[in-house]
Amino acid sequence: MIGGAVPTHLAPTTSPISYEEATRSSELLGRISRVFDQRIVGQHELRSALVTSLLAGGHVLLESVPGLAKTLSAHTLASAVGGSFHRIQCTPDLMPNDILGTQIYNYATGEFSTQLGPVHANMVLVDEINRSSAKTQAAMLEAMEERQTSVGGEVYRLPDPFMVLATQNPIEEEGTYVLPEAQMDRFLMKVTLTYPGPDDEVGILERVSAGSFDRPLTAEPISTMEALLLQRLTAKVYVDTAIKQYIVALVNTTRGGGPRPVAGLGQHVRVGASPRGSIALMRVAQAIALQEGRSYVIPDDVKQMRYAVLRHRIVRTYDALANDVPPESLIDAVFAAVPSP
Structure with a gap:
């Protein structure tokens, strides 16, 4: 026990x-924590939510006013896992094929080839998801639920582990589309961020002055296979x-x-x-x-x-x-x- x-x-x-599995999980979680320590100041609730969602195999919706490290936290989690990472910047004119992928005709061979979209990555940051249209939101959330995409009649499995981190700004109104409740339900968690405390904000300024955020990571990230091990242990x-x-x-x-x-x-x-x-x-x-x-x-x-x-x-x-x-x-x-x- x-x-x-x-x-x-x-x-x-x-x-x-087993004791060996428990020791291994503790060591892997410690490595993830050290990566976050190097990049994120404070925001302990956010860090905990991201790691918990990774272990549970779910997706996270992050909501806050601008400038509270939503995007940086998503980048940091991707770095901590060592998997592939893609960022999708949502705009009102973004189409489903821009996310899922499309077929391209090759005039030299007279054949179509498939170009997979940015959703095909271990970690996908969907920035300002409420700026995309309902059709595009539905395509993104279908990929989240089914863990696959369909391009040109062919089904393509998404990589394992697969996690979506979506952000939205609650104070923006122009050019936004509210996510319906049925689509919100696909997110394992919705994290609402608040402003950092004075001590944490001073720490942010000190790191910016020292250039700490621009330095390469020194903490050793885990691998995607080790992330899958943590997910299997969580399920047990x-x-x-x-x-x-x-x-x-x-x-x-x-x-x-x-x-x-x-x-x-x-x-x-x-x-x-x-x-x-x-x-x-x-x-x-x-x-x-x-x-x-x-x-x-x-x-x-x-x-x-x-x-x-x-x-x-x-x-x-x-x-x-x-x-x-x-x-x-x-x-x-x-x-x-x-x-x-």
């Missing part, structure tokens, strides 16, 4: 992760039936049901989380447990990133939007109503 004391009834009789983390029932109860409570329905929730929530929300809570909890050095999930793992997992899956009513009721307060009410196992 890995880690410290936890509720014993949630632990398996035999650890699904034990989730007790009581934890699964706890997750289902939480998600059902967002829909107005559950073992202890929240009074008045229907006034603020029009649509609760889908079964994807249940899956996301479990996968994220497994990734957190592995990072904590445990081979099984405890309730605190489910709670730790509840905002990032659920804030984009809860559709608020007009009254809630008009009264500026934050989704985080609704999520807190749900978690407070459902007892932990």
Whole structure:
């Protein structure tokens, strides 16, 4: 059994992760952390969300005002994994073929050849995704869900690991297209970033003055095969039936049901989380447990990133939007109503 004391009834009789595997995962996670230390100042929630999403095999939507290291963090994660990296700058005239790929006619041979688009990479940064049209957003999100593209009638598998990091600026309105809730649901997490603290901002200025951000990485990144190993170990983390029932109860409570329905929730929530929300809570909890050095999930793992997992899956009513009721307060009410196992 890995880690410290936890509720014993949630632990398996035999650890699904060996001591050697636990040691290996700890070493790989340490290398990822050192790469982030060299490039990112502060933003611990963002770093944790990106690594957790990588382990869980999901995608992340990053939302904040400009200048809060969204793009830099995506570049840093790609560097930490050592895989291929492509950046897609979204604009209103961007077409699906610009992302997925297209067929090019060769006049010399009289044949078509396929040129794959930038989505074919281990790490894909989709910058300002809300600037692309609904058709282009759908093409991108289909690749995220199916892990494949279709060009000229041929199916092309996306590489493993494959992860999309999309950014959007909430204060921009001109030339933007809001992502529908059904498409937002494809993201494992939505991370909302805030301004850095004064100490962190001073640290940023000091690194800029010293030219630290322009220096080559000295920390050793992991390989794509090692990233896949971390994903396999994450999937092996034990989730007790009581934890699964706890997750289902939480998600059902967002829909107005559950073992202890929240009074008045229907006034603020029009649509609760889908079964994807249940899956996301479990996968994220497994990734957190592995990072904590445990081979099984405890309730605190489910709670730790509840905002990032659920804030984009809860559709608020007009009254809630008009009264500026934050989704985080609704999520807190749900978690407070459902007892932990």
